[in-house]
Amino acid sequence: MASDTAHPAPAEPASADGTALQVLRRLDSGPRGLTDTEAAARLAAHGENTVPGVRTPSWPRRCLRGVRDPFTAVLLCLALVSAAVASWGTASVILSLVAVSCVLRATGEHRADRSIAALRGLVSGTATVLRRADGGAERAREVPVAELVPGDVIRLGPGDLVPADVRLLRARGLTVHQGALTGESVPVPKAAADVPGTPHDGPLGQAHLCFQGSGVATGSATAVVVETGARTRFAAAHRVARPRGDSAFDRSVHGISWVLIRFMLLTPPLVLMANAAVRGRGLETLPFAVAVAVGLTPEMLPVIVTTCLARGAALLARHHDVIVKRLPALHDLGAVDVLCVDKTGTLTQDRPVVARALDPSGRDDPDVLHWAAVHTWWTLQLAELPAPDALDEAILDAAGAVGEEYDGVAAVPCGPGRRIATAVLRGPGLGIGTVLVKGAVEDVLERCAVSPGERERLLALAAREAGAGSRVLALATAERPVRDRSYGDERGLAFRGLVTFHDAPAPSAAEALRTLTGLGVTVHVLTGDHPATAARACRDLGLEPAAVRLASDADGAVPGAGPTVVARCTPEDKARIVAGLRAAGHTVGFLGDGVNDVAALRAADVGIVPRDAVGVAREAGDVVLGDKDLTAIGHAVVAGRHSSGNIASYLRVTLSSNLGNVLAMLAAGLLLPFLPMLPAQVLVQNLCFDGAQLAFALDRPAPAVLRRPTGLRPRAFLRFITVFGALNAVADLATFAVLAIALHGPDALDDESVFHSAWFTENLLTQALVMVLLRTGRGLAEKRGPGPVGKAAAALAVIGLLLPPTPVGAALHMTVLPVPYHLLLGAVLGLYALALVAARARYERRHP
Numbered sequence: 001m002a003s004d005t006a007h008p009a010p011a012e013p014a015s016a017d018g019t020a021l022q023v024l025r026r027l028d029s030g031p032r033g034l035t036d037t038e039a040a041a042r043l044a045a046h047g048e049n050t051v052p053g054v055r056t057p058s059w060p061r062r063c064l065r066g067v068r069d070p071f072t073a074v075l076l077c078l079a080l081v082s083a084a085v086a087s088w089g090t091a092s093v094i095l096s097l098v099a100v101s102c103v104l105r106a107t108g109e110h111r112a113d114r115s116i117a118a119l120r121g122l123v124s125g126t127a128t129v130l131r132r133a134d135g136g137a138e139r140a141r142e143v144p145v146a147e148l149v150p151g152d153v154i155r156l157g158p159g160d161l162v163p164a165d166v167r168l169l170r171a172r173g174l175t176v177h178q179g180a181l182t183g184e185s186v187p188v189p190k191a192a193a194d195v196p197g198t199p200h201d202g203p204l205g206q207a208h209l210c211f212q213g214s215g216v217a218t219g220s221a222t223a224v225v226v227e228t229g230a231r232t233r234f235a236a237a238h239r240v241a242r243p244r245g246d247s248a249f250d251r252s253v254h255g256i257s258w259v260l261i262r263f264m265l266l267t268p269p270l271v272l273m274a275n276a277a278v279r280g281r282g283l284e285t286l287p288f289a290v291a292v293a294v295g296l297t298p299e300m301l302p303v304i305v306t307t308c309l310a311r312g313a314a315l316l317a318r319h320h321d322v323i324v325k326r327l328p329a330l331h332d333l334g335a336v337d338v339l340c341v342d343k344t345g346t347l348t349q350d351r352p353v354v355a356r357a358l359d360p361s362g363r364d365d366p367d368v369l370h371w372a373a374v375h376t377w378w379t380l381q382l383a384e385l386p387a388p389d390a391l392d393e394a395i396l397d398a399a400g401a402v403g404e405e406y407d408g409v410a411a412v413p414c415g416p417g418r419r420i421a422t423a424v425l426r427g428p429g430l431g432i433g434t435v436l437v438k439g440a441v442e443d444v445l446e447r448c449a450v451s452p453g454e455r456e457r458l459l460a461l462a463a464r465e466a467g468a469g470s471r472v473l474a475l476a477t478a479e480r481p482v483r484d485r486s487y488g489d490e491r492g493l494a495f496r497g498l499v500t501f502h503d504a505p506a507p508s509a510a511e512a513l514r515t516l517t518g519l520g521v522t523v524h525v526l527t528g529d530h531p532a533t534a535a536r537a538c539r540d541l542g543l544e545p546a547a548v549r550l551a552s553d554a555d556g557a558v559p560g561a562g563p564t565v566v567a568r569c570t571p572e573d574k575a576r577i578v579a580g581l582r583a584a585g586h587t588v589g590f591l592g593d594g595v596n597d598v599a600a601l602r603a604a605d606v607g608i609v610p611r612d613a614v615g616v617a618r619e620a621g622d623v624v625l626g627d628k629d630l631t632a633i634g635h636a637v638v639a640g641r642h643s644s645g646n647i648a649s650y651l652r653v654t655l656s657s658n659l660g661n662v663l664a665m666l667a668a669g670l671l672l673p674f675l676p677m678l679p680a681q682v683l684v685q686n687l688c689f690d691g692a693q694l695a696f697a698l699d700r701p702a703p704a705v706l707r708r709p710t711g712l713r714p715r716a717f718l719r720f721i722t723v724f725g726a727l728n729a730v731a732d733l734a735t736f737a738v739l740a741i742a743l744h745g746p747d748a749l750d751d752e753s754v755f756h757s758a759w760f761t762e763n764l765l766t767q768a769l770v771m772v773l774l775r776t777g778r779g780l781a782e783k784r785g786p787g788p789v790g791k792a793a794a795a796l797a798v799i800g801l802l803l804p805p806t807p808v809g810a811a812l813h814m815t816v817l818p819v820p821y822h823l824l825l826g827a828v829l830g831l832y833a834l835a836l837v838a839a840r841a842r843y844e845r846r847h848p
């Protein structure tokens with residue numbers, strides 16, 4: 001979806017120049033932020049902090065965009081060719097085809113854009129801001145991003161989206177992804193330094209500035225808002241849609257389109273050459289050749305695709321509270337055969353409670369919890385994290401007030417790829433300081449002075465706790481003289497013990513996993529946690545893992561055929577595994593909610609996030625689940641299959657029918673002394689067929705289609721349309737052979753207009769048959785009402801039968817057909833229907 005900004009490009013963020021203090025002064029703010037009254041006044045003056053200009057493109061612009069579609073472009077070229085040889089009738093029918101498809105498509109896209117814009121609004125988030133009542137003390141509170149104003153002081157932590165353009169006041173270990181603005185894929189470090197960057201860096205390269213649209217990868221910061229709304233860099237960059245590679249859907253549609261376009265471009269010269277060689281005809285065949293090429297074009301494809309997807313997305317939002325941010329993602333959801341999920345916060349609630357605190361021998365030891373809490377309290381204070389993570393919160397809840405009797409010196413929190421957090425403290429009045437390290441058992445033990453045997457024993461102790469389903473953190477400490485230069489060194493620590501946590505399974509997770517398995521989707525769990533904890537969590541949810549691996553194992557990247565747990569994944573591991581699965585030919589969905597899932601969400605064909613996921617994850621996802629109810633994924637997958645089932649039906653029917661007609665027309669053109677149809681007749685027949693095909697957007701596919709992943713696989717498609725296109729062509733020619741032999745006299749088929757009318761009627765009737773019989777996954781045995789496709793096919797048949805004798809038919813040089821023709825046609829079509837059903841059953845047996 002391209003977008004335009006409604007406002008002029010903003011000026012350079014001049015107010016961000018200078019030291020932190022100068023910037024605060026210029027913005028008439030201070031380290032404590034704004035008062036409520038001042039913030040309200042500024043909001044009135046500056047307007048809301050929303051990316052303004054996702055202006056809906058104007059109608060002419062939308063229609064023009066339709067012309068860029070390859071099929072439309074080819075049709076326009078063919079219209080030009082017809083005009084060049086003064087075949088005005090052909091040219092104008094082609095142009096009306098183009099106009100109808102552009103208008104229908106623009107209407108569909110307009111509706112889809114409008115509802116998607118409304119839905120995107122529902123998932124915009126909040127920011128942590130320091131504000132105070134007049135005369136009161138400042139308080140950090142969550143404020144909707146739209147209400148931020150220049151001068152607001154905000155806090156940023158891992159996973160936060162930078163909500164406006166800001167100048168850093170303080171930062172610790174801060175790195176941000178600013179790929180949405182610069183295209184860089186790695187996070188860049190940022191710092192609150194007062195020294196400006198070198199001039200060639202440009203504003204985006206300045207370490208002390210962060211920009212709206214970037215996301216915090218690691219660390220934390222306090223910053224003052226410099227620009228909001230239309231004046232941010234993000235608004236200026238016209239980059240609302242993030243750049244990303246082709247999705248499974250794009251690849252399939254491109255694959256099919258390009259094969260067809262080559263066919264279409266080859267058709268006119270082929271027809272011309274064959275007619276010249278066999279019949280000695282010259283350029284007068286050109287309009288017919290062009291009409292035949294037009295006959296091959298699935299010009300309604302963009303319309304059907306947009307309508308199917310937009311309808312599916314609207315129904316999902318209404319009934320299951322699932323928001324599809326990017327329409328093609330709905331198709332990809334239908335094609336997903338592997339879903340990777342993270343564990344914490346997705347399969348489990350991420351509301352851990354401390355279960356036990358153990359000393360190294362495995363006995364309960366309250367001291368371990370005490371030191372873990374001191375570590376946690378100081379890490380939070382010193383790293384200025386806006387909010388503790390769930391494990392830290394659980395420790396503080398369990399231990400009560402601790403920590404203030406020490407002095408914090410330094411802290412490095414854990415973050416994506418760093419599974420330990422370190423705090424350095426100074427004891428009251430002593431020259432001795434304490435280094436505390438807390439985190440994943442393997443990572444903490446690596447830093448401890450323990451013998452290999454003791455290490456194994458401690459790992460086994462942790463594995464026992466993890467195997468019982470607990471999350472486990474280890475704690476290690478070291479006492480060091482404060483003056484020592486290596487004070488703060490994370491090596492040579494003493495192992496102090498373990499803290500274990502219960503994290504209950506998410507209530508809907510078990511049912512969701514069952515549904516997904518039933519839908520033929522293999523689920524892999526990619527987690528940063530301990531393998532035993534993850535394996536146990538899966539079993540508790542009824543998902544028996546076929547394999548449990550470590551991401552660092554040589555083959556850790558290759559989940560097997562069954563459900564696999566890959567544990568101790570870094571964010572990069574998750575993305576690498578997803579990319580590996582895609583490269584192996586799977587269509588991969590990723591469901592995750594944390595900052596450690598962002599890379600994988602982007603790497604997947606479809607990124608799925610719960611609505612309460614962190615900002616950057618929500619931004620990276622294509623599909624947002626309304627709440628924690630994971631069963632919505634099952635509904636979303638089914639909705640995706642529904643939409644792609646209809647698109648696939650349309651393509652199968654259109655392409656095999658068009659290909660059959662073209663082949664039959666080529667052959668008949670060579671056998672007959674006249675053209676089998678006039679160009680205008682070919683095009684009108686095409687127009688009627690196109691109109692009827694719109695019914696596919698409203699169809700309900702057979703239950704069988706919804707039971708397994710539905711990808712549009714170009715190879716399978718081309719095979720299908722070749723088989724059934726050839727069958728269709730044979731049927732067309734056979735009809736005429738039978739009719740030519742059976743009918744004699746003045747009305748017989750050697751009369752040009754009788755032939756044209758008979759061919760026209762036969763064509764529309766076979767197309768109606770094909771519409772009903774070749775729908776995806778729908779066997780004849782399924783007794784259901786006619787549905788939209790059945791009704792449209794009936795209408796098409798009626799037009800085929802009734803048009804020739806009408807004045808419109810006469811204008812198209814058609815005539816009334818004799819009664820025996822209709823009787824014979826009925827018999828031949830009956831045989832054709834039987835042949836189609838038999839061929840389809842055989843085809844499906846061979847290509848299940």
Ligand SMILES: Nc1ncnc2c1ncn2[C@@H]1O[C@H](COP(=O)(O)OP(=O)(O)OP(=O)(O)O)[C@@H](O)[C@H]1O
Nearest residue numbers: 342343344391392419421438439440527528529596
């Ligand atoms: N606050 C913390 N203090 C110390 N260590 C932590 C903290 N939070 C997480 N860890 C360690 O880092 C590991 C990885 O955490 P990460 O957030 O990558 O994944 P996770 O939450 O365990 O699982 P998932 O990937 O399923 O969300 C944790 O298993 C834990 O050992």
